[in-house]
């Protein structure tokens with residue numbers, strides 16, 4: 357568990373550092389200042405339970421024979437981080453690839469039950485949102501847009517983030533050029549990195 361938490365933290369940091377190395381210091385600082393370490397652990401446990409459920413239904417039944425942790429040649433689909441990273445490719449190989457008849461997974465036997473694929477997509481979307489909560493909203497927004505806030509939009513809520521999506525994108529991008537109340541407000545934290553905004557788009561598009 358501890359390793360997964362560490363691994364997650366590391367990945368979350370990596371993904372935000374990739375494009376903007378100068379932001380890593382800020383992410384570290386805000387993370388520990390707000391006591392985010394504790395929250396992080398609790399949320400990871402929840403997400404792990406969700407992962408274990410999908411792993412039991414999908415991976416253990418249809419994929420583990422060739423994609424286990426002892427397999428060196430193919431990705432280890434018993435790891436949450438690896439699954440999340442390969443999720444779109446996995447979905448493609450379980451669906452469209454069957455129509456084409458190339459690259460389909462599992463390579464032999466029957467395709468995976470569409471209901472299970474649907475559950476996998478829901479898990480993927482939730483896991484991506486949880487990642488965004490930690491790497492983007494918690495770091496840059498929740499100080500003023502937290503769950504207990506009544507005056508500003510509660511950006512811990514998936515429903516509200518979806519509802520205000522266009523406005524959120526505007527506030528973290530063009531609003532800076534137009535000096536139209538950008539977010540986070542000037543002097544209240546660094547701009548959200550383009551890499552994280554891309555992650556946000558990716559999550560929204562796959563809903």
Ligand code: HEC
Nearest residue numbers: 418419421422423430431442445446449459461462463468
């Ligand atoms: C009988 C063995 C076998 C099973 C079962 C199997 N795979 Fe694969 N998988 C392979 C092989 C061989 C490759 C490499 C060839 C390729 O890229 O097409 C591969 C490649 C992949 C890749 C590309 C990344 C990589 O690891 O190389 C994904 C994603 C994938 N499989 C997903 C799945 C999913 C999801 C399942 C379960 C629904 C599954 N596989 C079940 C044998 C298997």
Ligand code: HEC
Nearest residue numbers: 496497499500508509520523524527537539540541544548
């Ligand atoms: C330091 C406090 C603070 C931080 C940090 C902050 N905001 Fe805000 N936010 C505000 C205030 C204050 C308003 C109201 C501004 C106004 O319209 O006068 C607001 C308004 C908004 C609005 C439009 C009105 C609404 O609430 O629906 C959006 C969207 C928004 N913020 C998104 C974000 C996002 C996304 C982040 C993080 C990237 C963020 N904010 C970070 C204080 C903050």
